[in-house]
Amino acid sequence: MDQGAFTADGCPVEVYRLLPPGDEPGIVHAAVPEGASILELGSGVGRVTHALLELGHPVVAVDDSPEMLAHVRTESMCSKIEDLRLGRVFDVVLLGSHLVNTAADADREAFLTTARAHVAPGGRVLVEWHPPEWFDSVRDGRGGRLGEVDVRLDEIVRDGDLLSAVVRYSAGEHWWNQPFTCRRLGLSALHAALAGAGLAFERWCADDRTWFSAIPA
Template sequence: MDEGAFTADGCPVEVYRLLPPGDEPGIVHAAIPEGASILELGSGVGRITHALLELGHPVVAVDDSPEMLAHVRADKVCSKIEELRLQRDFDAVLLGSHLVNAASAVDREAFLSTARAHVAPGGRVLVEWHPPEWFESVRDGQGGTLGRVGVRLDQVVRDGDLLSAVVRYSASGRSWSQPFTCRRLDAEALNVALTRAGLVFERWRADDRTWFSATPA
């Protein structure tokens, strides 16, 4: 495995610099008004941030990795999501990267509570998650390419609602590995988590149900 900068939770910074923005910016843009202000929680290197800026949205990017934020060309705050309190509201709060599927219920509630604390009245929280069916379909060797980056899942282990695996990335003769663990949430568990954070499920924002919006209760 090539050496390089890694975040505290094991994310290889160079990989995230290579990954394309994908469909995410378009999904977010379609769900909010033109020029709506956005707080992006867990922005990483700005993969989605920069595309949203180009679409006309002022964005404040939040991440707890200085190595990641060094590549962000926007207003930015270095902070853990659960500790963030900016004392200001945004038209939209973005919680991507499947953070809502955190293995810890305490972490999940904290992430959603931070989103609720920063969304303006009438605003939306936009959440990316792994739907329940994704957990049933994951298998060793599954993967493909994202832009110039090859992606493969290995060492898939299931333990009740928990799923652990290692993501293996490759690009230009280099390789990286990133272990992760996530928790399967059904509709009832998701709604309980949202309710505890003072949010209400609004609607799906992608045909494959990987993104949804929630509003303040």
């Protein structure tokens, strides 16, 4: 079976083309002013990007995968997040996909520093994360159906604050596996990471505390 293109970090492009936008665009839209300009870091194929455009937000999409960006229908930039310096600022910088839970502390610092460098005075950074309770409760076999894609988490291994697993996707006769490793952050560690990048926690943006906003310190 042809699984299509994969990004350098193992993301199956075809899966992300099939996944629906979910709740993310609504959460972002409710947390920011009408028509706010958005820089989306790690946009992928534009799953969230295109929904935000429909909600009236001008969006610049950033991803380091040209295969992903080939499907984005707005201004885009192919770049690693840590290397990005556009010389422009935005009302909102979006750091989704639980990127703040990256296993490497240096990567987390770099992602947040890039976000801070591109947020306008009076603007905010919106961040999606795995809260500590997710790390405590997640188990093999957890998943569900997203649009036409079945998603299941398997092979979970815990090592201190690190959690490794494989996401298994299937749609019809097609299937894909995506391994990942992420790091548990407590609130004190999260606040310290934000402060190190010149940001300060503002508020929770979702009832389940999976999204929050930060502002320039």
